[in-house]
Amino acid sequence: MKTLHPKSGLFESRAIGEMALASRIILYTLLLGWSAFVLFPIYWLIITSFKNAATVNQGPYFLPWIDFQPSMHAWYELFVSDYEDTLRAYINSIIISLSATALSVLIGSMAAYALSRVHYAPNLITILFFVFLVALTWVSISAFDVDWRVALAVGVALFFFLARGVGRLHQIHLHNGDILFWIISQRILAPIVVVVPIYMMFQSVRLLDTHMALILTYCVVNMPIVVWLMFDFFNTIPRDLEESAQLDGATMFGTFREIVLPLSRAGLAATTLLVMILSWNEYLFALFLSTTKAQTMPILVAAMNAGERGILWWTMSVAIIIMILPVVLLAVILQKYISKGLLVGAVKG
Amino acid sequence: MAEETENRNGSAKSISIRSMNKYYGSFHALKDFSIEVEAGEFLVILGPSGCGKSTALRMIAGLESISSGELLIGDTNVTEVLPKYRDIAMVFQSYALYPHKTVAENIGFPLKMAKVPTNERHAAVQVAAEQVELHNHLDRFPSQLSGGQRQRVALARAIVRRPSVFLMDEPLSNLDAKLRGNMRAELKHMQSELGITTIYVTHDQIEAMTLANRVAIMKDGVIQQIGTPKEVYSDPVNLFVAGFMGLPPMNFINGTITAGKFLTSDAEIDASGIPDTKQATFGFRPEDCKVVAAGKGLIDANVYTVEMTGDQVLVTFDLRGGHLVVKMPKDFEIATGISAGITLDKNQAYFFDSEHGPRLHANQI
Numbered sequence: 001m002k003t004l005h006p007k008s009g010l011f012e013s014r015a016i017g018e019m020a021l022a023s024r025i026i027l028y029t030l031l032l033g034w035s036a037f038v039l040f041p042i043y044w045l046i047i048t049s050f051k052n053a054a055t056v057n058q059g060p061y062f063l064p065w066i067d068f069q070p071s072m073h074a075w076y077e078l079f080v081s082d083y084e085d086t087l088r089a090y091i092n093s094i095i096i097s098l099s100a101t102a103l104s105v106l107i108g109s110m111a112a113y114a115l116s117r118v119h120y121a122p123n124l125i126t127i128l129f130f131v132f133l134v135a136l137t138w139v140s141i142s143a144f145d146v147d148w149r150v151a152l153a154v155g156v157a158l159f160f161f162l163a164r165g166v167g168r169l170h171q172i173h174l175h176n177g178d179i180l181f182w183i184i185s186q187r188i189l190a191p192i193v194v195v196v197p198i199y200m201m202f203q204s205v206r207l208l209d210t211h212m213a214l215i216l217t218y219c220v221v222n223m224p225i226v227v228w229l230m231f232d233f234f235n236t237i238p239r240d241l242e243e244s245a246q247l248d249g250a251t252m253f254g255t256f257r258e259i260v261l262p263l264s265r266a267g268l269a270a271t272t273l274l275v276m277i278l279s280w281n282e283y284l285f286a287l288f289l290s291t292t293k294a295q296t297m298p299i300l301v302a303a304m305n306a307g308e309r310g311i312l313w314w315t316m317s318v319a320i321i322i323m324i325l326p327v328v329l330l331a332v333i334l335q336k337y338i339s340k341g342l343l344v345g346a347v348k349g
Numbered sequence: 350m351a352e353e354t355e356n357r358n359g360s361a362k363s364i365s366i367r368s369m370n371k372y373y374g375s376f377h378a379l380k381d382f383s384i385e386v387e388a389g390e391f392l393v394i395l396g397p398s399g400c401g402k403s404t405a406l407r408m409i410a411g412l413e414s415i416s417s418g419e420l421l422i423g424d425t426n427v428t429e430v431l432p433k434y435r436d437i438a439m440v441f442q443s444y445a446l447y448p449h450k451t452v453a454e455n456i457g458f459p460l461k462m463a464k465v466p467t468n469e470r471h472a473a474v475q476v477a478a479e480q481v482e483l484h485n486h487l488d489r490f491p492s493q494l495s496g497g498q499r500q501r502v503a504l505a506r507a508i509v510r511r512p513s514v515f516l517m518d519e520p521l522s523n524l525d526a527k528l529r530g531n532m533r534a535e536l537k538h539m540q541s542e543l544g545i546t547t548i549y550v551t552h553d554q555i556e557a558m559t560l561a562n563r564v565a566i567m568k569d570g571v572i573q574q575i576g577t578p579k580e581v582y583s584d585p586v587n588l589f590v591a592g593f594m595g596l597p598p599m600n601f602i603n604g605t606i607t608a609g610k611f612l613t614s615d616a617e618i619d620a621s622g623i624p625d626t627k628q629a630t631f632g633f634r635p636e637d638c639k640v641v642a643a644g645k646g647l648i649d650a651n652v653y654t655v656e657m658t659g660d661q662v663l664v665t666f667d668l669r670g671g672h673l674v675v676k677m678p679k680d681f682e683i684a685t686g687i688s689a690g691i692t693l694d695k696n697q698a699y700f701f702d703s704e705h706g707p708r709l710h711a712n713q714i
Binding site: 240243244245246247249250251254258262 | 410411412431432433437438439441443445447448449458459462463506
């Protein structure tokens with residue numbers, strides 16, 4: 001009997017399921033290189049926060065205590081002398097991102113659940129009629145000075161009396177897929193396109209530079225992501241489970257509380273974290289809608305770019321560090337969910 | 350039998366389904382579905398996929414609305430009420446176990462929803478779990494169980510609150526063949542023990558034959574025949590039922606019937622008393638016929654293949670492209686390719702009107 005013994009070579013793996021030496025070396029070199037590429041900016045950020053004008057401008061210095069003497073002055077400035085500005089922006093960021101996230105996840109996941117469970121077939125003609133009436137009401141108020149109460153009443157009345165008739169003229173039924181795409185398409189639109197109208201809108205209701213303006217904007221901007229992710233997630237929960245719960249005597253709310261909610265916990269958590277990170281980092285809308293009172297962290301950081309003392313790299317680094325800390329924390333938690341495969345196919349029996 | 354079990358368990362209720370219809374838009378999925386199910390009876394609805402049997406079951410459960418018709422459980426009209434007011438337990442094909450709940454929580458869920466006190470609930474869960482031999486697995490999650498165990502959790506959840514009616518939607522079809530046989534026997538034992546009225550949907554005729562007190566055979570949303578397993582097997586009302594029941598299925602030969610004779614190009618078979626029919630089908634079951642020497646039987650054909658299944662030998666003949674199967678004892682031997690005859694008793698021959706389907710009976714004189 002002849003036995004084949006495992007061979008060992010540079011490019012040939014020694015045994016089944018093992019990697020050849022050369023492949024292993026190449027792989028780890030690539031991984032190390034990439035890690036350095038990704039981690040270096042963070043390292044740079046941290047050491048810059050301990051530098052001062054001289055050590056930044058004469059640099060580049062890479063190693064603290066060897067190349068340069070670290071100093072705490074930037075940290076002192078942000079946390080002690082200027083702590084009011086820092087703290088205000090930080091608290092603003094927390095309030096705005098938490099509220100916007102809670103609101104958009106609450107509303108968005110309800111919409112997603114409905115889209116995943118109920119079949120809708122609205123008539124496009126009726127929808128267009130509604131839009132037409134809204135436009136008509138608007139124009140009559142703003143261009144023809146009609147009393148807004150009268151215009152609104154007439155608009156509502158017209159809709160209620162004519163909607164059915166108009167809908168019967170021609171029927172183009174939309175389905176859940178169309179509704180979902182319409183919602184997602186709101187996110188495809190570049191935010192810069194709507195930033196001026198949104199600014200004017202909040203200006204007219206005198207909500208500029210308030211938490212409310214940013215909370216509402218972020219809620220709307222992130223809603224498509226919530227609906228999209230949660231729609232996919234709810235679709236992975238078999239309908240059988242809900243039907244079985246109904247037969248087992250659960251009410252509609254009981255079914256939701258006992259079956260749907262616990263099963264979608266992972267999806268809700270992941271969506272919440274994602275939306276939170278997006279709200280936390282948002283810059284464009286914050287730039288337009290907040291000036292001082294509602295200023296968020298990204299604006300605070302950007303403002304350090306334009307002081308009369310030139311660019312304050314060191315204080316900016318400190319601000320960035322405290323700004324990214326919660327996001328890093330959230331990302332670590334999120335990674336746990338994603339790696340567990342909880343985002344997709346969570347309830348395979 | 351039904352009365353006996355009813356006495357033992359007072360909660361068993363009859364089910365009356367009167368001309369139940371289901372429309373999806375213009376599609377008529379269920380047509381004039383009417384059955385009277387006795388209290389404690391085990392009724393199996395059998396049919397190929399897409400015949401409307403699951404729709405019928407879901408309508409009885411209350412998961413689908415009833416377009417027209419009436420549904421009575423006991424003497425209560427439940428046509429329009431929500432599932433939870435129908436006192437029904439259902440076992441799904443997927444088992445529909447709650448993945449985030451333990452076995453005990455799954456089984457106890459109906460009781461929890463009924464606000465049964467915790468102590469009582471634990472006791473009932475214990476009893477139900479013992480009944481399906483799962484009492485050692487109460488703390489596990491469904492994902493840690495085998496297919497058969499999951500199936501038993503679903504059963505325990507159904508029996509734990511002693512409903513008036515059991516509904517089962519192909520509960521065994523996700524199990525492997527051997528386990529399916531065991532579970533079938535257990536299911537039948539449990540049902541007769543508990544005496545709970547059961548409606549069971551399947552496409553598997555073996556399940557239907559072995560489990561049912563009565564079988565309802567469906568096709569295209571219409572009940573074709575209702576009867577005991579024996580009745581539907583030996584006295585099918587039409588071509589569909591005859592062809593659907595039996596494994597291997599009934600053999601069919603097409604021809605015409607004139608003056609008491611069934612005629613095809615290969616054979617002439619006595620059909621005395623059967624009315625003249627232009628397009629007729631002659632059918633016989635594989636186990637009712639025998640292989641004999643060529644020329645000695647009703648029909649001669651070439652042996653196409655011979656299969657040994659263990660307890661019997663299946664001989665398949667080729668007749669003008671169609672196949673005829675004969676079941677022979679296990680020690681029967683024959684070479685493939687040779688010509689042989691098939692013979693059977695006259696009273697084991699079935700004739701059908703193949704254009705419209707119904708069985709043709711000899712005129713009683």
